Amino acid sequence: MEEKVSFGAYIRKKRLEAGLTQRELAGRLFVTESSVSKWERDLSYPDVSLIPSVCRELHISEHEFFTACDDDQAHAQARQAAVWRKVVTGFRRFCLAGYVIAIVSCLIADVALFHTLDWFWIVLASLALSFCFTNLPWLVDRNRIMVCLGAASVCLLLILLACWNYTGGWWVIGGLAITAVSLALPWGWWAVWRFYGEHLLPLCVALTSVWVFPLLAVIHLFAGGDWLVGVAFPIAAAGVAFLWAYFYCLRYLPVGPWLKAGVFALITAAANLVFNALCDRLIPDAAESSALDFFTLTSLLALSFLLLAIGGLQERKRRGPSD
Numbered sequence: 001m002e003e004k005v006s007f008g009a010y011i012r013k014k015r016l017e018a019g020l021t022q023r024e025l026a027g028r029l030f031v032t033e034s035s036v037s038k039w040e041r042d043l044s045y046p047d048v049s050l051i052p053s054v055c056r057e058l059h060i061s062e063h064e065f066f067t068a069c070d071d072d073q074a075h076a077q078a079r080q081a082a083v084w085r086k087v088v089t090g091f092r093r094f095c096l097a098g099y100v101i102a103i104v105s106c107l108i109a110d111v112a113l114f115h116t117l118d119w120f121w122i123v124l125a126s127l128a129l130s131f132c133f134t135n136l137p138w139l140v141d142r143n144r145i146m147v148c149l150g151a152a153s154v155c156l157l158l159i160l161l162a163c164w165n166y167t168g169g170w171w172v173i174g175g176l177a178i179t180a181v182s183l184a185l186p187w188g189w190w191a192v193w194r195f196y197g198e199h200l201l202p203l204c205v206a207l208t209s210v211w212v213f214p215l216l217a218v219i220h221l222f223a224g225g226d227w228l229v230g231v232a233f234p235i236a237a238a239g240v241a242f243l244w245a246y247f248y249c250l251r252y253l254p255v256g257p258w259l260k261a262g263v264f265a266l267i268t269a270a271a272n273l274v275f276n277a278l279c280d281r282l283i284p285d286a287a288e289s290s291a292l293d294f295f296t297l298t299s300l301l302a303l304s305f306l307l308l309a310i311g312g313l314q315e316r317k318r319r320g321p322s323d
Contacts, residue, residue, distance in 0.1 A: 006042055007039070007042060007045065008039060008040040008041055008042040008043075009040075011036075011039050011040050011054075011058070012040040014058040014059075014060055015036075015040075015058060017058075017059075018057065018058050018059055020057070021198075022036045022037055022040070023036075023198050024198060025057060025058075027193060027198060027200045028053075028057050028193075029046075029050060029053050029054065029057065030193075030200075031050070048080045048084045049084060051065065051084075088138070091134070092134065092135050092138060095130075095131075095134040095135055096135055099127050099130070099131060102123065102127055103123070103124060103127060106119075106120050106123045106124075107120055118165070118166050119166055121162040121165065121166075122159065122162040122163055122166060124162075125155055125158040125159040125162045126155075126159055128151075128155045128158070129152055129155035129156060129159060132148050132151045132152040132155055133148070133152065136148050136151060145190055145193070146190060146194075149186055149187065149190055153183050153187075156179060156183070157176070157179060160172065160175050160176060160179055163175075171222075173222075174221075174222030174223075177218050177221070177222065178215070178218055178219060178222070181211075181214055181215050181218045182215065184211060185207070185208065185211045188207045188211065189204050189207065192204055192207060201247070201251060202247070202251070205243060205244065205247045208243065209240040209243065209244070212236050212239070212240065213233065213236060216228060216232045216233065216236060220232070230282060231282045231283060234278060234282060235275065235278055235279075235282070238271075238274055238275065238278060239275075242267060242270075242271045242274075245267050246264065246267060249263045249264060249267065250264075255311065255315060256311055256314050256315055256318065257311075258307055258308075258310045258311030258314050259307075259308060259311030259312065259314075259315060260311075261307045261311070262304050262305070262306075262307030262308035262309075262310075262311050263304075263308070264304075265300055265303045265304035265307055266300075266301075266304040266308070268300055268304075269297055269300035269301050269304060272293075272296060272297055272300060273297060276293055
């Protein structure tokens with residue numbers, strides 16, 4: 001039997017045996033590299049919901065995960081994981097029962113009231129889309145994200161076609177184009193995760209920053225109007241700038257959680273101010289600033305100063321008295 005070691009040492013050993021770096025493992029689990037580092041230094045433990053994914057990536061069973069180390073807290077997590085599995089199993093069964101009831105009820109109602117099947121197909125495709133996120137992930141062992149994302153993409157297109165079959169009209173061409181561009185984002189995220197996991201977060205943010213502009217262009221192509229370049233693009237560019245500000249704060253700002261929360265609130269206050277100013281300038285019929293806008297901005301600023309003050313005290317306490 002394998003000699004018992006600390007939880008962190010065991011995780012590190014299995015990660016190295018799997019040929020993964022901390023960054024690669026973090027990318028596959030959708031956590032930060034520092035989280036994996038803390039696990040291996042016995043500073044924290046994976047969330048219970050992550051345990052199946054951790055075992056899959058390290059090529060071990062859940063039994064091995066919980067019994068190959070002599071860490072009491074890891075053993076306590078085994079009990080929590082058992083509870084978690086029961087909750088997840090109950091949720092899956094509840095969803096499945098709900099899908100069956102909804103399908104049967106809508107089938108009977110559509111046939112009995114309208115003597116045909118028309119809107120029932122919209123319901124069926126919508127329930128299938130929901131199934132892709134609630135039950136399907138637990139039925140797939142390999143390439144889970146790709147399979148579920150592919151199934152969800154097909155179901156989304158089926159919903160669109162079912163709506164077109166019910167209503168008719170040429171709008172379906174625009175709908176298909178917008179749907180295709182919209183699906184490019186989650187598939188792009190998957191490709192980044194699959195092939196460039198070491199730089200997952202910055203590449204996903206960069207992809208999102210670029211994606212929003214062709215999406216607006218496709219919507220404009222079918223909706224018409226003169227709002228694209230003069231209104232939508234400047235507002236989208238401002239949104240992208242604040243997205244990067246949030247990302248930089250979350251990923252690179254070397255401060256504690258309270259100070260980061262304060263900076264987040266400050267960025268949100270700035271975004272509120274900038275977007276209101278852009279709307280006033282670029283949209284002729286936009287409503288003028290109201291007392292509610294002033295109250296929102298004041299509240300955000302007050303919250304940010306409070307969080308920054310608490311964070312400053314926490315940082316001072318953590319670093320100890322200065323020399």
